[in-house]
Amino acid sequence: MSYKKHSIKMNEDGQLSFVEISQTLSDLPLLKTPEWVLVEDEKSLYKIAEEISSCKVIGVDIETTGLDPHLDKVRLLQIASSNNFVYIIDMYKVNDLVALKDVFISNKPVKIMHNAIFEQKFLKYQYQLDFGTIYDTMLANKLIYNGLQKRNSLQEVIKDELGLFLDKSLQASMWKSKNLDNMQLDYAAKDAAVLITLREKQIKKIQKYKLTEVAKIEFECTKATAEMEYNGMAVDIASLETEKVKFEQLLKELQKDLIKYFGKININSHQQVAKALASKGIYPESTSEKSLKKYIDKHSEIKVFIDYKSLNKIYSSTLESLNKNIHPKTKRVHSSYNQFGAASGRMSCYDPNLQNVPRGEIRRIFKAPEGRKLIIADYSQIELRIIAEISKDETLIKAFNQNKDIHNITASVVTKKDMNDLTKDDRQKAKAVNFGLVYGMGTRGLVRYASNSFNVDMSMPEAEDIYHEFFKNYKGIKAWHEKVKNNSDDIPFIETLSGRKRFYQDEKRFYSELFNTPVQGTGADILKLALIYLFNRFNNSSTKLVNSVHDEIIIECNETSAKEVREIVVKEMIRAGKKYIKSIPIVVDATLSDTWAGK
């Protein structure tokens, strides 16, 4: 097996450097096989529980017959009490893990796992094991190298951190068979034992970069993320089907019209559409909606095309992928989350992505079952509040403390109008200004952004004036920008209020990125903290975390207790926000509803 050309290494002092990798993986020294014993009865588990309860840490790993906790079975549970001794529990022989309940829920020993979400989904929901303190070597690796090109599989991490070769060729092998051979058991044992050594190596780096606090958040949050994945969101299958049919008919009609205009081309091909447009004397910069918009008045078919594209987007991206991902057993959608998926620290979501479902009626498809309700709770203007906190901008802080509308304030400042004379258009413009300028947008960008995202026309001189007035008013933001800019060349990383880092090696440091990452990332820190609080509050009750979208948490609960639950959700989310936002209030809006579309 040959390997990629270079990788990033961190030496003992925590310095980062690029290293050429010329050797093949299998040239590396082999990770040695620990001692192990095979456990095949429940009674032994009590002895094991007592044994490991005196450990500071244990490595925990499972082998399963597949990846789906609703369908697949745990084949083996490996518990490493040291880096050289592993209990391998045969889950085809052992029926329950009651004996391990106390030692797992305890904070000691710390349970080390590589991707703890996976283990929890099986062990908590199939064997009712709750976890105390967790250490996740995969999340740790992401925290230590965030921003740099790194892979996070156990094999890669072992290679980079320990310089050892972990053979994963048995990873997907025959775990269904009744009897396992010693090769398989060796493999299973190695995976658990190495976690202990790996953690020791990682801990030094976590301390060096002061990542302890954010690591704690990430590790704890795996409990909530596992729950969201396991629970999934309820879908109203009938209305999904209705919507699908509706879209199919609509798309077919539009398609017919477009063929009439363009000729027999593939409408989904940008190239072919561009060519067809050119033959009619239309030369847009691209076939994107924004470049086509200006031709709508003269060519009504362009409007049809834009409508088609946007409907087709919803159809294929939302309706079809939703349909594809309805779970055969639970009839819900169980998305996967990449808990630390974005460089900022945000989660990402896939299969299906529930973080880009269009707003509005289409969200009615997500409907709580009979007798249940959804609570849709989101932080109000969290990013602007974080900006106020980080920049210490006095105008912003004062406005939030007086519960004023920030967009209106900006509108009044840049239009030089009295607050009472503002039009809807002024406020739209101010939104573009606020979101654009705080993250380092220039005047030219502002004109484009205002037009594209907020449908507001702005001339260049007007944009220049607005830029000037904006920073005259928000002096703290200006100063914060200057400070970040002045240090931008030297800094090895930018960080959030929890200490989460985004590292830079040879990468270009974009100002916009340096402004945005601490803000977006602190938002993620707060959201994850809120998920932790809510998990702890509702764990093992009928109230379930089912989704979260950057500044929003969705909970499903019994109708009978919905109002009380809502109060708790708001309170806990505010408590999480207050951990990092000290100078202004945190506001959470929570809607009680049957569907995700809200009231």
Add this chain to the structure above:
DNA sequence: TCAGAGTGCGCC
């Protein structure tokens, strides 16, 4: 034939 880069667009 198929992986991967590119385009475009939904969300926050």
Add this chain to the structure above:
DNA sequence: AAACGGCGCACGCTGA
């Protein structure tokens, strides 16, 4: 010198 950021997904196209 100038730059708003962060995702995932569908699609057609490219090149090995």
